Amino acid sequence: MIKRLSVSLLLASAVLYQPSQLVYAEEEKETLEATEVYDLRYGETLFNFFQQKYFSAITNLMVAEVRSPIKVQGEDPNLLLGGLYLAYGMHNDASNLFQGLLSSDTLPASHDRAWYYIAKLRYLKGYTPQAEIALTKIKDTLPEEREAERLHLLANVYMKQKNYPKAIEVLKNFSGSSEWEAYAQFNLGVALVKAGQLEEGTELLNEVGDLNPFSISHELNALRDKANLALGFAYMRNNRATDAASHFQRIRLTGPLSNKALLGLGWAYTNQEQYTEALTPWLELQNRKALDTTVQESLIAVPFTIEKLGKPRLAMQHYQTAIGAYAEEINKLEDVMLAVQRGELIEAMRPANIDDETSLPLGSFGLPKSVTAPYLNQMMATNTFQEAYKNYQSLLHLKHVLKHWQTQLPSYELMLSERRKAYFTRLPEVASDERLQSITRIQKQRDEYAADLKRIKKENDVFGLVTEDEDDLLLVLTNVKKKIDKLSPTQDLSEELEKYNFLKGILAFQLESEFIPRLWAANNNLKELDRALKKTRKAKRSLVKAANNAPKFFEGYDKKITWSKQRIRNLIARLDSAISKQERYIQKLAQAGLIKRRQQLENYHVRARFGIARLYDSLILEKDKKVQQEGAEQGEENAQ
Amino acid sequence: MSKLAPTLFSPFLLMLTLFVMQPAWAAEGDTPEAAGDQGTVTTLDTQIQDLKKEILDLNRDLFLLEEDLLFPANTQFTVFVSMDVGITFDLDSVQIRLNNNVVGNHLYTERELKALKRGGVHRFYTGNLTSGEHELVAFFVGKGPKDRDYKRATTVKVTKGTEPQFVELKISDKESKHQPEFKVKVWEAE
Numbered sequence: 001m002i003k004r005l006s007v008s009l010l011l012a013s014a015v016l017y018q019p020s021q022l023v024y025a026e027e028e029k030e031t032l033e034a035t036e037v038y039d040l041r042y043g044e045t046l047f048n049f050f051q052q053k054y055f056s057a058i059t060n061l062m063v064a065e066v067r068s069p070i071k072v073q074g075e076d077p078n079l080l081l082g083g084l085y086l087a088y089g090m091h092n093d094a095s096n097l098f099q100g101l102l103s104s105d106t107l108p109a110s111h112d113r114a115w116y117y118i119a120k121l122r123y124l125k126g127y128t129p130q131a132e133i134a135l136t137k138i139k140d141t142l143p144e145e146r147e148a149e150r151l152h153l154l155a156n157v158y159m160k161q162k163n164y165p166k167a168i169e170v171l172k173n174f175s176g177s178s179e180w181e182a183y184a185q186f187n188l189g190v191a192l193v194k195a196g197q198l199e200e201g202t203e204l205l206n207e208v209g210d211l212n213p214f215s216i217s218h219e220l221n222a223l224r225d226k227a228n229l230a231l232g233f234a235y236m237r238n239n240r241a242t243d244a245a246s247h248f249q250r251i252r253l254t255g256p257l258s259n260k261a262l263l264g265l266g267w268a269y270t271n272q273e274q275y276t277e278a279l280t281p282w283l284e285l286q287n288r289k290a291l292d293t294t295v296q297e298s299l300i301a302v303p304f305t306i307e308k309l310g311k312p313r314l315a316m317q318h319y320q321t322a323i324g325a326y327a328e329e330i331n332k333l334e335d336v337m338l339a340v341q342r343g344e345l346i347e348a349m350r351p352a353n354i355d356d357e358t359s360l361p362l363g364s365f366g367l368p369k370s371v372t373a374p375y376l377n378q379m380m381a382t383n384t385f386q387e388a389y390k391n392y393q394s395l396l397h398l399k400h401v402l403k404h405w406q407t408q409l410p411s412y413e414l415m416l417s418e419r420r421k422a423y424f425t426r427l428p429e430v431a432s433d434e435r436l437q438s439i440t441r442i443q444k445q446r447d448e449y450a451a452d453l454k455r456i457k458k459e460n461d462v463f464g465l466v467t468e469d470e471d472d473l474l475l476v477l478t479n480v481k482k483k484i485d486k487l488s489p490t491q492d493l494s495e496e497l498e499k500y501n502f503l504k505g506i507l508a509f510q511l512e513s514e515f516i517p518r519l520w521a522a523n524n525n526l527k528e529l530d531r532a533l534k535k536t537r538k539a540k541r542s543l544v545k546a547a548n549n550a551p552k553f554f555e556g557y558d559k560k561i562t563w564s565k566q567r568i569r570n571l572i573a574r575l576d577s578a579i580s581k582q583e584r585y586i587q588k589l590a591q592a593g594l595i596k597r598r599q600q601l602e603n604y605h606v607r608a609r610f611g612i613a614r615l616y617d618s619l620i621l622e623k624d625k626k627v628q629q630e631g632a633e634q635g636e637e638n639a640q
Numbered sequence: 641m642s643k644l645a646p647t648l649f650s651p652f653l654l655m656l657t658l659f660v661m662q663p664a665w666a667a668e669g670d671t672p673e674a675a676g677d678q679g680t681v682t683t684l685d686t687q688i689q690d691l692k693k694e695i696l697d698l699n700r701d702l703f704l705l706e707e708d709l710l711f712p713a714n715t716q717f718t719v720f721v722s723m724d725v726g727i728t729f730d731l732d733s734v735q736i737r738l739n740n741n742v743v744g745n746h747l748y749t750e751r752e753l754k755a756l757k758r759g760g761v762h763r764f765y766t767g768n769l770t771s772g773e774h775e776l777v778a779f780f781v782g783k784g785p786k787d788r789d790y791k792r793a794t795t796v797k798v799t800k801g802t803e804p805q806f807v808e809l810k811i812s813d814k815e816s817k818h819q820p821e822f823k824v825k826v827w828e829a830e
Contacts, residue, residue: 040720040806040827043761050755055696062700090689358751391688398695405702412709560705567698571691578691581684 038072039064045080052358054088055397075101075110082117089391095121109141116142116150123157132157148178155184159191167191168200182208182220186227193234205231209247224250225257232264241271259285259294266301275308292378293600299325300608312615319612326605333598336376340590345376346583351393354400379593388589392582399575402568409561409568416561420554427547436543439536446529453522462511465518470507477504707766715768716804719744719776722761724812729790729820731756731782731811736765739774743767761808769800776824778809784820794822 037043041064048057061081064070070077078101085094094117101114119134135154142150151170158167167188174181185204192201208227211220228247235244245268251261262281269278282305285298303318339345379385430436456464466474480500484493707716721734733747744765748756756762777795784790798807806827811820 037759037761040761040808043722043759044720044763046758047752047755047760047762050758050760051751055699058696059699059703062696063703066700066704088692089685090692092686092689093693391685394692395688398691401695401699405699408702408706412706415709557705557709560701564698564702564705567694571695571698574687574691575695578684578687582688585681585684 039070042070042073042077042080045077049080049084052087054084055357055394055401058084058088075106079110079113079117082114086117086121089387089394091121091124108139112138112141116146119150119153123153128157128160132161144175145178145180148174148180152180152184155188159188162191162195164188164192164195164197164200171204179217179220179223182211182223186223186230189227190230193230198234198238202231202234205234209250213252221252222255222257225252225255225261229257229260229264232261232268236264236268236271239271241268244268245272259288259292263294263297263301266298266305270301270305270308273308275305278305296326296329296601296604300604300611303608303611307611307615312619316612316615319608319615322608323605323612326601326608330598330601330605333375333594333601337591337594337598340376340587340594343583343587345590346586349389349392349586350396354396357397375594375597376590379590379597382593385586385589385593388582388586392579392586395575395579395582399572399579402572402575405564406568406572409565412557413561416554416557423550423554427550430543431547436540439533439540443533446526446533449529450526453519453526457519460515462508462515465515465522466511470511473507477507711766711768711804713804714802715770715800717767717769717798717800718763718804718806719765719778720761720806720808721746721756721764722808722810723756724810727757727811727813727820729782729784729811729813731780733781734764734809735779735781737777737779738767738769740777764809769798769805771800771802774798774800776807778822778824780811780820780822782820790820792820792822794824796824796826798826 037046041060045057045060045064048054048060058081061070061077061084064077078097082094082097082101085091085097098114098117098121101110102118106114115134115137119131119138122128122131122134132154135150135157138150151173155167155170158164158170167184171181171184171188174184186208189201189204189208192198192204195201205227209224209231211224213221213224216224228250232244232247232251235241235247245265248261248265248268251257253261262285266278266280266282266285269275269281279302282298282302285295286302288295299322300319303315303322306318307315380389452464455461463474477500480496484497484500487493488497711717719736723729723731731748731753733745735742735746736744746762746764752762774797775795776798777793779791779793781789781791794809796807798805808825808827810823810825812823813820
């Protein structure tokens with residue numbers, strides 16, 4: 001049997017986590033417990049599932065359920081179907097299926113897995129206390145890595161309920177070294193810092209932030225950066241700038257968090273009045289291409305620091321540069337907003353090859369220049385937008401599926417019509433086929449043979465089972481005897497008679513000795529004939545039945561096709577409506593994200609202008625003061 | 641610190657509150673406020689879920705209808721391709737001939753190959769065969785151990801009855817020689 005990987009639990013991680021974690025989940029799949037495939041249809045479902053073709057995989061299982069349910073895989077098909085529903089965004093169906101599994105007579109391992117899925121679903125929907133109940137129902141059948149995931153989820157549940165002592169307790173239950181533990185530690189550390197428990201929080205974050213970057217995975221390195229960033233922010237908030245700086249410095253310079261780290265480092269130096277040092281990370285930030293919030297913030301942070309260094313005129317120049325940059329970005333942003341309004345974003349999101357049901361990741365297609373502002377990319381990375389995009393793609397794919405069937409159905413109608421025509425043309429020919437009529441005659445012959453055989457057996461008639469050659473021989477002997485009888489009165493034929501008797505005796509002896517095997521063979525032949533006749537009668541009955549049922553058969557398919565056509569029309573109308581709604585929703589999401597960013601930019605813009613005004617005022621004041629001072633000195637001189 | 645500093649510093653501190661590492665499904669608050677009320681979003685999500693369910697049901701019905709019409713049970717003949725988990729053979733393509741007629745060619749994508757290697761079974765061909773004896777020849781092309789090109793054909797005689805017939809062409813490692821092996825298994829319809 002083929003060794004295959006169990007997927008029942010794999011789905012939980014593969015379908016629900018964000019892209020960075022998805023990579024992590026992909027890497028560990030090979031460590032999952034192995035199971036065996038005993039049903040090709042189950043294997044076919046896996047083939048589609050592994051390619052993220054969830055629609056096809058669900059269809060495989062649904063078709064199998066109608067044809068002949070997959071029984072040899074235990075609860076795996078059900079767990080897989082539930083997981084597929086989840087992956088395909090059908091949470092309600094997933095929930096119903098898992099609840100059904102709990103109420104049925106399933107194995108403890110299946111129960112545990114079902115509870116695990118239910119917990120995730122509840123957590124996803126925000127039913128945190130119920131998620132906690134589900135998680136605590138799980139016993140001890142989960143594999144080690146999945147158990148770590150369960151604990152991670154449980155820790156999150158407690159954090160959401162602000163039950164930090166319980167969450168800390170959960171951390172102690174992790175066994176071995178699991179990346180899930182690092183995630184849980186990080187989340188809890190941040191939660192505690194947010195809750196004002198700085199010492200406890202930083203202790204947990206430090207454990208993650210202290211990981212050796214050269215001996216951990218890419219995923220953990222990213223988490224290490226996040227922990228150090230969070231620690232840096234926490235220390236800044238508590239006026240511990242030196243500690244903050246050391247944590248910002250530990251973040252990789254090329255990672256996705258490097259911009260935030262550079263910004264934070266600058267503020268940490270500023271807080272310690274080390275203004276020259278602060279300029280280094282901020283000016284580095286300004287060299288970076290991505291115009292994200294950190295770069296924008298550095299634009300006003302630099303002149304602020306230069307001012308602190310006692311160079312107001314240079315500071316003013318930098319404020320001017322910042323104002324120009326903000327104004328330019330606001331204009332760009334408005335262009336993007338207009339492009340989104342015009343539907344360019346939606347247009348770009350329509351996949352070129354809708355035939356491929358695999359959900360393409362956002363960014364895998366080229367966005368037009370008008371909508372490629374970094375602001376939009378950041379917004380598109382949010383979970384809400386990703387989910388909306390996935391749903392949008394699914395809807396487009398579903399429409400493609402319906403359109404496909406819509407074009408197929410007429411050819412099936414034609415096929416049925418041709419078959420009907422052929423059927424009614426050929427029916428009379430088949431009905432009058434001589435071979436069908438000969439069954440009765442053959443049956444009569446068979447009965448005669450059977451009666452004869454019965455008699456032979458009863459009378460022990462060894463001559464009844466002679467072969468053709470023997471029959472010929474018997475005929476010769478009979479003729480010889482007749483001749484002997486005829487000639488005996490006139491001639492002495494005793495020698496010939498003796499010979500005749502001898503030959504007949506030999507033949508009789510031969511027939512006698514072969515009688516039983518021949519009788520057995522004849523009986524067997526009769527049985528074979530019976531079987532053949534039975535098969536023929538069955539075929540005839542089937543033919544008659546088919547002939548009687550054919551009109552119903554055709555009518556059944558006609559009805560199915562007509563009904564399907566109606567269903568397709570109705571569903572396409574509803575799909576079109578849902579697609580429009582989803583497009584509006586995506587546009588709203590994009591616009592809302594852009595408006596938020598514009599407000600941020602306007603805020604910076606105002607502050608920069610305020611900075612200039614303030615510096616200008618102070619320079620004028622200084623100048624006036626100097627003039628006054630010079631005037632006073634001149635007055636004094638004149639007075640002297 | 642000057643009086644201006646806290647004003648400048650405020651957006652920076654806000655980052656902390658946003659910076660909680662959560663799995664995507666657990667993420668909170670990333671929905672821009674102006675994106676519409678939650679009720680509308682939930683309703684739309686429910687509508688989409690309902691649509692998915694109904695279309696899946698319809699798709700199943702039509703799939704069954706199509707199969708009944710195109711491949712009736714008494715003549716249905718299906719060929720599957722599978723691989724043992726962990727096999728080192730990199731399959732490029734498969735060609736199948738039935739009674740010396742090419743009935744299918746498939747070039748495997750990397751994604752499909754990965755799915756095969758993880759235990760997926762590919763439905764390669766579905767067609768119709770009359771009752772009786774038939775010859776099936778499968779040609780496998782790919783890269784074997786040490787990146788060597790590998791071509792192999794395997795032949796099997798199948799006896800088609802009146803029930804649907806499924807043939808699995810399985811590629812596995814020949815342990816003794818570290819070479820791929822091609823096995824054929826005929827599955828009985830349930």
